[in-house]
Amino acid sequence: MDIYSTEEQQAEAIKRFFRENGLSLALGVIVGLGGLYGWKAYNQHQITTAEQTSDAYTTLVSSDNVLASADSFLSEHKDSNYATLAAFVAAKDAVEENKLDVASEKLSWIVANNDNTELTAIAITRLARIQIAQQQFDDALTTLEATLPEAFAANVAELKGDIYTQQGNKQQARVAYQAAVDAGGLTSNPLLQVKLDDLAISSPAA
Structure with a gap:
């Protein structure tokens, strides 16, 4: 806009501007307010949905039989983080009830549906x-071939050592346990050294 020399010219220019653009300005205000209220409504919907999901999760994990309702919860809330947590709880309960196939199913669901690298x-x-407990050793080795964060290297190596030990392959078990030790596994599991020592090669008598 030009710089006007008098207040009268400025006032007249402002009036003319509104006469020429008043309708578009009004529409702009309406659209802007509509977008604002729409955004607020969307946010409120998100908050309400999150609260409802949280309440449903609390009800689920507080129940006496999580496994009976877990599948329904996972189906209804599969896109929420609560679904992953519910699947972990269900898997834990399944293991405690010695329903290993059910536990395996819930953990496999997490792997397939969760986007968080650490939780996966x-x-x-x-x-x-x-799978090791079920003596599905080949399946367990295949499962452990997944690309995992470096922080899980010791855990993976130790699990491989457990598999090879149960298969009677002491040499590979020893290599795997040593890899777990080298990856810092003793920090979280001092018993790892015991596993490695049990596989130590005896020196021949002099």
Whole structure:
């Protein structure tokens, strides 16, 4: 806008501007307010949905039989973080009830539906433990071939050592346990050294 020399010229210019652009300005205000209220409504919907999901999760994990309602919860809330947490709880309860197939199913669900790398890694290592308990050694080794964060290297190596030990392959077990030690596994599991020592090669008598 030009710089006007008198207040009268400025006032007249402002009037003319509103006469020429008043309708578009009004529409702009209406659209802007509509967008504002629409955004607020969207946010409120998100908050309400999150609160409802949180309440449903609390009800689920507080119930006496999580497994009976877990599948329904996962189906209804599969896009929420609560679904992953519910699947972990269901898997834990399944293991305690010795329903290892059910636990495996819930952990596999997490691997397939969760986007968090750390939670997926936890699910994968727990799934491998269940497969080891079921003596599904080849399946467990395949599960552990997944690309996991470096922080899980010791855990993965130790699990592989457990598999090779149960298969009677002491040499590979020793290599795997040593890899777990080298990756810092003793920090979280001092018993790892015991596993490695049990596989120590005896020196021939002099």
